[in-house]
Amino acid sequence: MTTAVREVSVFGDGIAYFNEAADLLQLDAGMRQILTHPSRQIIFSIPFQRDTGEFEVFTGYRVQYNFARGPAKGGIRYHPGVTLDEVTALAFWMTWKCAVVDLPFGGGKGGVTCDPSTLSNNELERITRRYAAELVEVVGPDKDVPAPDVNTTPQVMAWFMDTYSMHTRQNCPGVVTGKPLEIGGSRGRVEATGRGVTICALDEMAQMGIAPESASVVIQGFGNVGMYAAKLFAERGCTVRGISDVTGAYYNKDGINIVEAMEHVGKHHNLAGFQGGDKISNAELLVSECDVLVPAALEKVLTAENASKVKAKLIVEGANGPTTPEAAKTFSDRGIVVIPDIMANAGGVTVSYFEWVQDRMGYFWKEAEVNERLEDVLLTNIHEVRRIKVQYNTTLRTAAYMLAIDRVVKALTLRGIYA
Ligand code: GLU
Numbered sequence: 001m002t003t004a005v006r007e008v009s010v011f012g013d014g015i016a017y018f019n020e021a022a023d024l025l026q027l028d029a030g031m032r033q034i035l036t037h038p039s040r041q042i043i044f045s046i047p048f049q050r051d052t053g054e055f056e057v058f059t060g061y062r063v064q065y066n067f068a069r070g071p072a073k074g075g076i077r078y079h080p081g082v083t084l085d086e087v088t089a090l091a092f093w094m095t096w097k098c099a100v101v102d103l104p105f106g107g108g109k110g111g112v113t114c115d116p117s118t119l120s121n122n123e124l125e126r127i128t129r130r131y132a133a134e135l136v137e138v139v140g141p142d143k144d145v146p147a148p149d150v151n152t153t154p155q156v157m158a159w160f161m162d163t164y165s166m167h168t169r170q171n172c173p174g175v176v177t178g179k180p181l182e183i184g185g186s187r188g189r190v191e192a193t194g195r196g197v198t199i200c201a202l203d204e205m206a207q208m209g210i211a212p213e214s215a216s217v218v219i220q221g222f223g224n225v226g227m228y229a230a231k232l233f234a235e236r237g238c239t240v241r242g243i244s245d246v247t248g249a250y251y252n253k254d255g256i257n258i259v260e261a262m263e264h265v266g267k268h269h270n271l272a273g274f275q276g277g278d279k280i281s282n283a284e285l286l287v288s289e290c291d292v293l294v295p296a297a298l299e300k301v302l303t304a305e306n307a308s309k310v311k312a313k314l315i316v317e318g319a320n321g322p323t324t325p326e327a328a329k330t331f332s333d334r335g336i337v338v339i340p341d342i343m344a345n346a347g348g349v350t351v352s353y354f355e356w357v358q359d360r361m362g363y364f365w366k367e368a369e370v371n372e373r374l375e376d377v378l379l380t381n382i383h384e385v386r387r388i389k390v391q392y393n394t395t396l397r398t399a400a401y402m403l404a405i406d407r408v409v410k411a412l413t414l415r416g417i418y419a
Contacts, residue, residue, distance in 0.1 A: 010089040010299050016325040017340075018092075021401030024392055031409060034417070038088050039072075039106075040064040044134045046112060048126045060131050062110040064144055065091035068411040071142050072108030073098055073349060075149025075178075076131070076156070078124075079298075082111035086299070090149075093320050094349070097342040099404035101381045103353045108144050110135075116151045128156050132163035139164065141174035141360065147352050148178040150223065150298070154190070158183055174359035177352035186355035188370035189348075193318070194228025194296075195371065196347015199378050200339050201292055201316045202236060207386075208314065208337065210291055218242040218290040218312070220249070220282060221297030222271060225318040225345065227262060229294055234258045238292070242277070242285045245270050245297075249285035250277035287311060295322035302327040310336065317341035332395050340397035342404065343382055350377050 015036055022032055046058040061084055064072040074094035077087070087109050095107025112131060116124060138144060148157060157179045164175045173184030181187065188195070205215060215238045219226045222245040230240050239255040247270050250256060256277050264274045286293065286301065287309040295301050296318030302310065307327035315331065315338045317323065323331070323338065331338050351374055358364050381403070389399035 009085045011085050014089045014092045021398050021405055025402055038063050038065045046130045051120050058112050058114045060112045061087040062135055063087045063091035065107040066095040067106040068408050070104040070106055072144035073105035074109040075147045076152050077111040077149040078114055078116045078151040080115045082113040087111045090320055096404035097346050099407040100342050100400050101346045101350055101377050125159050128159040129163045132160040136167045146176050154180040174356050177355040184359045186358055187367035189351045191228040192351035193225045193345050193348030196378055197229040197316055197318045197344055198232040199375055200344045213237040216241050216290045217292045218288055219294045220244050226296035230258045242288055244282050244285050247272040249280045249282050250274050251280050252277035294318050300324055317344045340400050343400045350374055
């Protein structure tokens with residue numbers, strides 16, 4: 001049921017988008033009820049010992065939103081802002097993301113409410129192992145397959161995989177994706193989300209008549225998604241004018257040197273002190289002059305307050321849920337094209353799928369093969385989304401939800417409701 005409380009939450013944003021597509025699909029009330037409820041929400045305590053010897057307790061979550069098309073799939077987030085509402089929204093979006101690119105997965109997401117910047121490597125390992133141990137019975141290659149998300153790395157996935165493997169007395173690489181290459185990771189996985197963002201963006205830019213060589217791009221967030229998107233945009237000849245992270249935003253009209261920015265982050269862990277652009281605020285960056293804007297950090301950054309000031313012609317959602325429904329309405333009224341999160345950032349989970357397949361075969365592909373298959377999956381499905389957008393005279397977001405919901409409903413209807 002959609003409630004007033006949900007409407008102001010992150011999950012509420014997701015429900016609002018879902019309802020628009022469900023209306024156009026003329027989805028019946030029963031199916032709407034089923035699809036707006038998570039299958040399973042798990043909350044647990046993670047007691048752990050600080051390096052100083054003191055004990056502390058964090059809260060862990062795993063939401064398995066939907067299993068109609070396959071095992072639950074989705075990342076694990078370590079962040080102070082993690083709540084049940086947020087994890088549920090992210091698991092909800094994973095359901096549609098996997099469906100819109102036609103992967104044989106349902107949707108899931110996990111998280112721990114913590115601030116990893118205050119944790120040592122050993123503390124991070126203890127928290128991760130306890131998190132994994134709490135979930136041993138409900139995850140697995142055919143049950144639920146976690147992956148990296150905000151602040152979780154291939155190393156964190158390695159600890160998760162090892163803990164699960166120890167508990168189940170087997171070597172089980174397919175329980176988690178985004179692992180290091182040496183223990184069953186896939187070539188191309190680290191760059192995959194950023195690569196997917198640029199594949200979707202360049203395809204839409206071609207539709208809009210924006211040549212890459214004359215295009216200016218601004219990217220909010222310089223983590224795993226924003227960083228590789230910036231690098232690939234620059235390699236395709238675009239001018240990346242602005243980048244940002246928690247330390248602030250850096251703007252250079254003539255283009256930021258992305259390789260230098262990446263080296264800076266490699267050395268200093270963030271962009272603080274980066275000299276390759278003028279320092280501005282994150283809020284200024286979002287409304288700065290550019291053709292393409294890529295929010296690639298957290299939810300709700302494009303809102304009723306700033307949407308009317310955004311200057312980009314195209315917004316590509318590298319983050320999950322960066323645009324509120326109010327902002328989305330403003331963009332649509334202003335003719336600003338938005339490639340929605342469930343399509344724009346699906347490159348990551350697509351290569352996660354390839355990793356899962358390779359783990360099950362025990363046979364690993366060359367990077368060129370991964371990248372070629374990724375491009376094929378994304379372009380095939382974005383073209384289908386565009387066809388639906390034209391047919392229903394709607395936005396790319398609503399069209400993407402329509403395609404995804406239709407696929408999930410078909411699977412659910414064939415399987416039937418076990419009541
Ligand atoms: N956390 C990523 C996302 O939001 C990747 C999920 C995955 O690979 O399972 O799409």
